[in-house]
Amino acid sequence: MAEPARAVVAESAPLLEARGIGFRRGGMRILWDVDLVLHSGEIVTVVGPNGSGKTTLMRLLIGALKPDEGEIRRRPDLRIGYVPQKMTVDYTMPLTVSRFLRLGGGTTAAGARALERVGIPHLADRQLRALSGGQFQRVLLAQALTLRPDLLVLDEAAQGLDQPGVAQFYRLVEEIRAELGCGVLMVGHDLHVVMAASDRVICLNGHICCAGSPTVVSAAPEYRALFGYGTDGALALYRHEHDHAHAGAGHPAAEEA
Amino acid sequence: MARVMLFDSFLWRAALAGLGVALAAGPLGCFVVWRRMAYFGDATAHASLLGVALALASELPVMLGVTLTALAMAFGVSVASGRTYAADTMLGVASHGALAVGLVGVSLLAGIRVDLAGYLFGDILAVGRGDLGVIWLGAAAIAILLVWRWNRLLVATLNEDLAAAWGVNAGRERAMLTLALALLVAVALKVVGALLITAMLIVPAAAARPLARTPEAMAMLSAALGAMAAVGGLAFSWRLDTPTGPSIVVTAIVALVLSNAAAAFVDRRPVE
Structure with a gap:
């Protein structure tokens, strides 16, 4: 994409x-x-x-x-950038924030920019599962922004x-x-x-x-x-x-x- | 000298067959784990026995019968799932039903001697050149499918609504995985047998999980651990004269225990 x-x-x-x-x-x-x-x-x-x-x-x-x-x-x-109402990431799938942001087809740089924009650039290497509820919502928003x-x-x-x-x-x-x-x-x-x-x-x-x-x-x-x-x-x-x-x-x- | 050559060739074929299955089952097994499809895999695998009976009765190639029955089971179950019964009830019926019907069917085949244990537990040492070709062809097809659609498969697995927003048809990706699973069952039947195919899917993937930080790493580790289990299991079954299919699965389970122990050890160290 x-x-x-x-x-x-x-x-x-x-x-x-x-x-x-x-x-x-x-x-x-x-x-x-x-x-x-x-x-x-x-x-x-x-x-x-x-x-x-x-x-x-x-x-x-x-x-x-x-x-x-x-x-x-x-x-x-x-x-379309979409933030679903409900999204759970199962323990069975290892997934870092930066890898998640590339799933939609965006580049690592685009993902980093999106994280910067929502104010959580330091979370790029975290596992999605290790995030707090608020952090996770921000990551979801960043994900919606990566493809402009x-x-x-x-x-x-x-x-x-x-x-x-x-x-x-x-x-x-x-x-x-x-x-x-x-x-x-x-x-x-x-x-x-x-x-x-x-x-x-x-x-x-x-x-x-x-x-x-x-x-x-x-x-x-x-x-x-x-x-x-x-x-x-x-x-x-x-x-x-x-x-x-x-x-x-x-x-x-x-x-x- | 001739004995050594003979010894070499069938052992080599067994090792290559095990490797082929493990390399395809490892990454595919990750999806089985992520999507909680273990029982679904069981139903599909058990249907292969019914496929054997049907193929022998109609004098079709066994491989073809197994692939078609596994496909029919896999798609049938995914269409029917969640309609009247809970998914696991329905899968339980389908899984054990296919096994029972298959066993009855095989026993009804008058005048045909069937190596039942071979189909249930695998007969990797009897893998011929033709079998090996088919195994690697099937494994390559699965690997190509997974690499080709990797990102789409991941997105569809993670969240179907997000997939839709990104233009990925989650239903199509699910069908692709179902197809790959049916193909794997056909390919792995000779190697580990109908009862242990699911183990080749989920054990290496589960063993890879604690050591991986990304889906890609997990898939590659799973393939590598599966390959080690195939070769290691073959070696120990040769030494101890144990059945090969189960020996491969036991080796994979040892890998699972070790990887979890390793991860627990690493976790206890202070981080950052």
């Missing part, structure tokens, strides 16, 4: 376009009528309760699953980080978006932080309940119905993210695909 020359595409051509996607598993409707368009340079966040199909949607969009209905069009030669992606798909990529770590993580994502000009699609549980970093929020519960700017979505009745009003609702959290630390923000991401 050598780096292919990037196709010259008009600014307006979307990275990814999904129309009317439906997906079922074992007779259960997991997703229906999902439309989603993603352009270069924008950060789109998908929020939704457990079991709302967020991870399934991510897996459909990267091509790991095929939709039962509708179609997904990806820009030709689209390079056009589209970054992050499924709960900030899991296992402490609160300052989470905020720092999303700042890093914004910086990377600015550097690479890539589109970013992410799923997050840390509602207020995630939404603060987004250009657009999609509220998912099997179908798209509501979508728009963070301010619009957090005020939408559909969103409030799913996430409640809480102390002041997520809108307040969003506005006062620096002086609040609500319990709802860091609850564990225990979700099945």
Whole structure:
């Protein structure tokens, strides 16, 4: 997988376009009528309760699953950087961080640059298994960056980080978006932080309940119905993210695909 | 002089046959270990006995019958797995079922004398020139397949979603490994026998694990340890007059114990 020359595409051509996607598993409707368009340079966040199909949607969009209905069009030669929600490295496979970063086809130098970018250049020779949860998430992000992606798909990529770590993580994502000009699609549980970093929020519960700017979505009745009003609702959290630390923000991401 | 030549040639053939199988089984066995396919390997290997019975009954070459049955078993099991029963229940049924049906089948072959022990435990000393050619051809095919698709196989083994994001079709890579496994069973049947093929896959790979830091190192070490076990086992079976297939496996297990002891010793030293 050598780096292919990037196709010259008009600014307006979307990275990814999904129309009317439906997906079922074992007779259960997991997703229906999902439309989603993603352009270069924008950060789109998908929020939704457990079991709302967020991870399934991510897996459909990267091509790991095929939709039962509708179609997904990806820009030709689209390079995707992906951080899966769940990834375990078994003890049986010896794997250093630097070798892991080369698996996608990138060079050692590209891997080293990516590690530098996420602030862990000293971990290159460590075994993946010997990393802490937070270090491992950073390595996963570095892995997604090695091939200079056009589209970054992050499924709960900030899991296992402490609160300052989470905020720092999303700042890093914004910086990377600015550097690479890539589109970013992410799923997050840390509602207020995630939404603060987004250009657009999609509220998912099997179908798209509501979508728009963070301010619009957090005020939408559909969103409030799913996430409640809480102390002041997520809108307040969003506005006062620096002086609040609500319990709802860091609850564990225990979700099945 | 003539006796020495004779002695040389069949012992040489046995050693070369063992080496061929070990060099292919070592790296392939790493995938069996990484993907937790040991039981799957057993089912495929046991199906070879059924293949022998079918081949003899239909007067087809044994090698062909074994390859086809192993392939059918391997793909059948991967399609059916996880549908109704847990994977290990289903593999247990398939594995022991294939063995039992194969044993019954072989016994029903009227008028054909079958060296059952040879098929169960291997008969490396009876490897002929033709066998040797087939073994090395099969082993080379497996090695080429693994080298050719190495990175894709690794990615698909590590995480199927990541593989998809990188444009690797995990299902196709799984099929490639299944194909390689069926081929290995056919190739190794004569050398270690249906019951011990899985041991040639997992023991060298497990022995290599504590000494390796990367998948590549583990694969190469596994091939090397398997080769040492093949030659060492042959030598000790010759000296002590023990069955050769089991002797090779015993040697590999000694290597496993030693490598773990060595790793534990190294681990106890202060690091950095």
